[in-house]
Amino acid sequence: MQSSTLILAAAIVSEVIATTALKASDGFTRLVPGAVTAIGYMISFYLLSLALKAIPVGVAYAIWSGVGIVLIACIGWALFDQKLDLAALIGMGLIISGVAVIQLFSDSAGR
Numbered sequence: 163m164q165s166s167t168l169i170l171a172a173a174i175v176s177e178v179i180a181t182t183a184l185k186a187s188d189g190f191t192r193l194v195p196g197a198v199t200a201i202g203y204m205i206s207f208y209l210l211s212l213a214l215k216a217i218p219v220g221v222a223y224a225i226w227s228g229v230g231i232v233l234i235a236c237i238g239w240a241l242f243d244q245k246l247d248l249a250a251l252i253g254m255g256l257i258i259s260g261v262a263v264i265q266l267f268s269d270s271a272g273r
Contacts, residue, residue, distance in 0.1 A: 166216035173209035174226055176202050178233045185242060221270045228257045 180202025187195035213222050232254045238244035246254075264270075 164216070166213050169209050170213040170217060170222055170225060173206045173213060174229050174233070176206035176209060177226065177230050178237065180206060181230070181234050182237050182241070185238075218270050221264060221268065225261050225264060228261045232257055 180199050183195040183198035187199055190196040210226060235254060239246050
């Protein structure tokens, strides 16, 4: 795995942590989760900017947002008791399939 792909993965993890903290911040009324949100998004965007040196913006953003959506939906289900119906699960499966196609078959994926 190339360093740009690892950097993009770290950007995704940072974004997921920040978004989870955003939910926990209760509208930025709780200091620690609010600070984690701000710092997490800063780290995520910085890492995304580094990944963009080697990965085209459209590909990087598709992977960053797609994987982030699926991970946040899973965290919402596991930590916040949010429901995922069949349509949500099918949609997330399609997102994962799309990211896999980009990673496995696209020369634009920064591999």
